[in-house]
Each structure stands twice: as structure tokens, then as C-alpha cells.
Amino acid sequence: MAEIGTELTRFILEEERKYPSATGSLSLALNTIASACKVIASHVRMAGLVDILGKAGKVNVQGEEVQKLDELSNEILIDYLSDCGEFFGLASEELNEPIFPEKGKNGKYVISFDPLDGSSNIDVNVSIGTIFSIHKKVNGTQEDFLQEGYKQIAAGYVIYGSSTMLVYTTGNGVNGFTLDPSVGMFLLSHPNIKLPEKGKIYSINEANEKKWDKEGLKDFINTLKDEGYTSRYIGSMVADVHRTLIKGGIFGYPSDKKNKNGKLRLLYEASPMAFLIEQAGGLSTNGKESILNIKPQDIHQRTPVFLGSQKEIKQLLEHIC
């Protein structure tokens, strides 16, 4: 196991060495994501001082008002990912349709990403993040984005919180790296992250309770309250899932009477987070099946999502199925 403090690039190259057939493509792809997110981190850190807070005066394909930092983060990622040549196609929460960069025409991968998750928290200095999901290019068409979560080659997020952390998996466990701003390097701080079997925290927006369309869900939450659980809900999926990954428990964004598929997007929110949680020993579900088994039909499709420790997810399913 790599030592605490191991620099990210070295860690990635040592992982690559374990696969004689590796070509270096994935290593370059992962390092490119890390570099782009360091740039985003520097803008997030300065956000209060430069005119980068507030709305960009645009509405995205989700019908949401785009924040200036959303837009800037999207541009930074598109620049870096297009230029590295490893990505045949890019799909973003902020793009109606995927783009296919010239330099990526021989790229082996497609990437879906949420450039800045937790938009409602940007202006109030609460943790936000970037989420990414990488699949293999198959046919070289838009269909390559619509692959099940279990076919992900890699997935992860960068959280811009009290510190900046990159947490990712390539299907061989989950590792966390903290950015040391004094040297501008991600250093291994959380090797081989494993979710506790059970937690003490539930994370769900209870303000929507009256709208929930799953009867058993309220009973489930009340059962956790009876069992002494506490509630934590930041309203940034990256931050709520990061806490769940470290401390265990359960995070959920259910469907409701109006939004039959909930709010969160399958390709660049639910699926990458489910891959991380399951790689760390937890479980994911949309209420019927693992999030990783859902076959996407649309780039921006939404899904109900529950992620967390084995005990809580099994208990939830007993209540809602």
C-alpha cells in the first residue's frame, strides 16, 4: 500500500505499472483532471475577492440559473480535457449536448462531469465540488456516454472545502488525496477508504418530506431517529457524500410526487458516486436496484439515489420495497 504523503502522479504511475498492458492513457487522463481542478480550486478560493460570485445570466439544459463559477469551471475543464487528447467525447451538466474535441479523435475514453456541484452553496462559502465519470469509447458515437455505471473505468470528485481533496477509484479501491497549496501537489492522505458497516448520520432534505412518493421512507427516517441517528444535510452532493464515505450512514435524494425521477443526474452525479461508495464497501440504490446497473437513456437523465453503509441501505429497502 502506498505511503501517506505519496504524490498523486507517482501514485497513478505506480498503479499503472501493475497492468503490463497499460498504455499511460488513463494516467494522463487522471492527471489532467487533477490539474484542471487545481485551477478551479484557486478560483473558488478567491471567489469572494474577484467578481466571480453570483449568476452568469444564463439558464442551462436543466432549467437552472448558471452561476459564474459554474461557467468558469466548465470552461477550464473543457480546455484541459480537450487538449490532453485522451477524451473522444465530453459531456457536462452545463452543456446541452456532448462535444467531441479535435485533439480527442483517437482518444480511448469519454468523460461525463459536473463542473461545480452544489451551486446553491457557491455564494455562501459552503463546500462545493467537481464530479467526474470515465467510460471506454466503444463505437465512437454519443451512445458511448449511455453505458451502465458498473462499466466505469474511473470515477471521482474534488471537494473544495476546508481543504481541497481529490477522491477517486479505478475499480481497485478508493483513495483520497489532499492538496498541499504550498507546493500545489495532491498528497495521499486517505489510503484505501472503507465505509463503516453502519453510521450514526442520515442526510436527506426533510423539507421535501411531504412531497416524497415512497410511503416507507418517512418510517425509515423515523426509525433512524429512534435509533439515535443525527441529521446532517449540506445541500452539496459532493460534501454530503464525502462525509458519508468517511463516517458511514446514508445520503439520499428521493423521487417525489412531482419529480418522479428525483433531482440528481445519473451520468455525472449518481453513477460516479455510487461507484465510489460500492468500491469502499457500501451500497447504492434507486429504490429498486443498484445505481450501477441502470442503463442510461439520456445524457441528463435524473434518478432517485440512496448511497451509504450496508446496514442503512438494507434497512431502507426493507421499508420502501
Ligand SMILES: O=P(O)(O)OC[C@H]1O[C@](O)(COP(=O)(O)O)[C@@H](O)[C@@H]1O
Ligand atoms: O436544495 P436541494 O433540493 O436539497 O438540492 C440539493 C442537491 O442539488 C445539487 O446542488 C444539484 O447539483 P448542482 O448544484 O450541480 O445542480 C446537489 O449538489 C445537492 O445534493
